Amino acid sequence: MSEVKFISPETIEQAVDAYSKSSKEGNTKILAGGTDLLVQIRSGISQPDTIIDIKNIKELKEISNDNGSYTIGAAVAGAVLDEEEDFGNNWPGVLEALKLIGSEQIQGRASLGGNLCNASPAGDSVPALIASGATVKIQGPEGERKMPIESFHVGPGKTNLKNGEIVVNFQFPKKQKHSGDAYLRMIPRTEMDIAVVGCAVNVTIENDKCVDARVALGAVAPTALLIEDASKALIGSNFEKKAVEKAALACEAACNPIDDKRGTISYRKKVSKVLFKRALEKAIERAKRG
Amino acid sequence: MNEMDNKWIGKNTIRPDGADKVTGRAEYGADTIMPGMIWGKVLRSPYPHATIKSINTKKAEELDGVFSVATSADCVDFPVDTPVILGIQDIRWMARNVLAKEKALFHGHPIAAVAARTEEIAEKACELIEVDYVVHPWAIEIDDAIKPDAPILHDFIKFDGKPSNIAGTLEHKKGNIEEGFKDADIIIEKEFETAAVHQGYLETHACLVSVSPDDRTTIWSSSQGQFMVRAMTSFITGIPQSSIRAIPAEIGGGFGGKTIVYLEPVATILSKKSGRPVKMVMTREEVMRASGPTSGSKSKVKIGAKNNGKITAAQGTFYLQAGAFPGAPIRGAAGCCLAPYDIPNAHTFGYDVVSNRSKVAAYRAPGAPIGAYAVECVLDEVAEALKMCPLEFRLKNAAKEGTKAVHGPTYPVMGYVETLEACLSHPHYKAPLKKLQGRGYASGFWFNAGGESSAQVNITEDGNVVVTTGHPDIGGSRASIANITAELLGIDVNRVSVLIGDTATIGFSNLTGGSRVLFASALVVTESTNQVIDILKDRASKIWNIDKEAIEWENGEARPAGDNAGKFKPLSLVELAEQATPTGGPIGAGHQVNTVGAEGGFATHICDVEVDIELGIARVIRYTAAQDVGKAIHPAYVEGQLQGGVVQGIGWALNEEYIYNKEGKLDNPGFLDYRIPVCSDLPMIDTILVEVPNPQHPQGVRGVGEVPIVPPLSAIANAIYNAIGTRFYSLPMSPPKVLEKISD
């Protein structure tokens, strides 16, 4: 790496403007916490000539709660969101997924926006964001648009962002009464590892019946997946064994993993069922509490 | 010395290197810089196996900012048919490992090196070097390397008269195994595999070398032996040892992996050719790809026993990967595996197998964990078949003083039985287990070693003490030497400062390895200190004008004794130092010798695991390591050695492995996918320090650093069996492997 231009805009408009212009001239990268980007630059995977730091843009660092609907800036660090007491009460699954990222040090920087835009199939917060039903707000030269998280990715490292577009924030639906979410991942170690399988579940219960359910899997396909067949199997059930088993099989069926050094196909398939059941149990417990 | 009266030996004194390390002041291999310094980088082979037809470095040399380029043509030529032995290494192989000569033998094998103004320029220049390769088929795994039509790495290596990748064998025999197996009521035979694992030291290899126009060479580097660095660099560059000064840095872990050189001779050649000091620092990826892991292995072990629990015969065959050049640690596998037992009939056999992997380097008790893994797992099965407690079964067959070991020696006083007894009476042995939890046991042995050591003990003008030894301190030798010196002199430990000399300031000392350093350096330091005490008594005798023999040294002062007792006021070390000049000059003494009398170490471990049978994850939840440590001079350091060895064994057993892809390249050259345990993976490792002093050592020291990595592989495998009733015969017992086997 030789010389790199570093820009630190204070408004989204400036950022989008600079991003779309410099992208035409060379390789430009957005920098949030940098916990992915800096590693990629050091290892030579990414060689930007312009870096745009978005951490000075107010809207991207904001956390707001509008009558139970949260909006979280794309560049808010894990540790900051962790201190926002009520967010964790509403979305414990999303918070626990975000908090699994890296270590204490990484938490001081790592953001939801970075985790999403890095587009690793194993990104931990992504399944939890999908299960929560959150949407992402994007701004680019053509203006603003919104997208559900599950539509955001195209493949490993690839997103639906167009030239000059940046992610501004995440908008969460109002949390339903008696709903709860949870995220679990399988790693060979206990921390500092990359998910072999990740699973998020978000359920809403009324009179012991499942009235809404969203299930998402990570690291088992080129992108994180919303498992709609699992939702179907659960909605209307009492979480009886048969329904849960059907949903677990839907998870397994949706898996389209690769055999690699981190796990075999058959291992990932088996584990997706197990994690689903465990995450479901945790989500139900939370839903019953709140 | 009555040990109850010890003031410093056996005390956890503050480590002399601690303050520098926790404040970031300690200077490691990569910390030294010099004016005019330039950077060296290595071009590495993109193929696992290829003949090097030519190397054209012209374009690299012409690149702006490049100062020099090195290839094997710049090294001393060591013909392949003439061994050049240095310790356990052969310089023929070492030279070719440092810079490939005829062939590239593994992906990542150094081909050439460049020194340039910056690392980036050096890297760019490496890309400009044109190498003409003829690519050959390759063999990575043992089975592929020993099959009949295997690609041959070295044409001149012959086995059974034919070119072969089997570079050597070693066997130990005792009694008659046919007869022994005939006597047995039960015989169990099993096959095992282990993956190659890396030492995982945090500090990557690094050095700075400055060669002056008259060839005087100074090397700053992190290694396990500054004299080893000097000798190997001298051999490979042709610069005489007297012209090379190797200065040891603090070392950020070695575990055996820094007992050979990778960068120093290359940086020396680059510096000599450029006239500039050259610095080289490996990346983690380079460390993983091209510095020594220890062998992967396959083995077969057969053990027979009578219904009364007596082992009648044992047989073991061990194939160990050597990497690209001969030298797998088969002695550790075949020699240590049966050492804890009194077995009348035994035969162990080791094969040294070369393949297209990076050359193995020593790793904590090299080879011994591999041998013990197979033997201790089979012993567990035999004990189960005999319905005996695995510890009682081992006790029944335990080697004792006077036992003739399968690997040769007749044992002197030793503490193996004591480790078994310590485990049997430890609360861990009886602690209840829950569902899916299990307990396993295993024992282990390591030879330990003596060898060359030098020391100098000097009294400063103000009456304090400076001790210099010649072995890099990796496991706490400075703290222990300070304890011993203070004890002998009867002074406060804080008045003793212990330093590691460089090759110009202290006599030859063999490298830090084989768990030898405290054994050896305590011997020479004790002798030197006793000489100093003798000189001090002599000085007092001059001052008092009485016979030296009539003086005692006690509590840090010379005291008149016998008839003269009480006649003079004692003279302290400070007072004697003040009067050093008029009484004869500086006070100090040194000693250098090839130390002998090192004795082996034995350990027994208890391990509890819990298995998540749905995910295939085995976690170690409790661990107790009992070991005969001889004498714990600094117990906290000894515990640290035991805990560290166990942790590395846990990694080896559960997750660590070299994974090669279809192109013959290592697929996980970093700590994300090469999984050493992190703190949260581990329970507190309890230790039981059994002290059966080595009678051949003034303080009773035995080596302690290597034995603790020997039992964990099998202790964990046995515990997993105890938890879920499935035996695993292949390491690592990683989640996908475990789940696959238990869902069958």
Ligand SMILES: Cc1cc2nc3c(=O)[nH]c(=O)nc-3n(C[C@H](O)[C@H](O)[C@H](O)COP(=O)(O)OP(=O)(O)OC[C@H]3O[C@@H](n4cnc5c(N)ncnc54)[C@H](O)[C@@H]3O)c2cc1C
């Ligand atoms: C030691 C370590 C451990 C880790 N452990 C985990 C883990 O356990 N689980 C896990 O999922 N990840 C892990 N990571 C990866 C990383 O920390 C996470 O992906 C993190 O969420 C990235 O956030 P960031 O703000 O640092 O992103 P950055 O590195 O700043 O950005 C990541 C990518 O997204 C782009 N980007 C960032 N923000 C935006 C935006 N608003 N709009 C458009 N593009 C954007 C960047 O250009 C870049 O390409 C780990 C990383 C390290 C170094």
